[in-house]
Amino acid sequence: MIAETVASAVSVAGLGIAAVTAYRKRFLSATRIAAYSLVPIGLVMTGVVGWVSDMVFKPSVWAGFGVLGIAWLLFVATRAVERKDGGTRKERKAAKAAQREAVAPAASAPSLGPATRPAAQPAPRAKAAAPAEDFTDIEAILKKHGI
Structure with missing residues (x-):
């Protein structure tokens, strides 16, 4: 009974504030305040307030x-x-x-027997460039900045 009375009083006060706001020509704000102020009375009318108050005090x-x-x-x-x-x-x-992994992962590829043609020889590697040539760009940048 008290919860319903408080909710009704809050709704009436909110509608009064909405009326004052509308009098000051702030209709959008007045409409929003009126919407918020109607929520408590709507909750009372649907019985939610009674249900919550019964739940809290048991x-x-x-x-x-x-x-x-x-x-x-x-x-x-x-x-x-x-x-x-x-x-x-x-x-x-x-x-x-790890449990699902094969026991010998390298052995999982099938063996095809001996190769029918000779294995290709690896291409001879090009002679490595002299280390001085590798750093010419860096040396030029350092000289440019006076280092």
């Missing part, structure tokens, strides 16, 4: 919140123990991937 509801809190603590505790024992999710994924 001890069984608070006991239910306590049970939910205990359940949440149990979930958190089991997650902490699981992480302590089993490592992180990344470590578990890496362990599973």
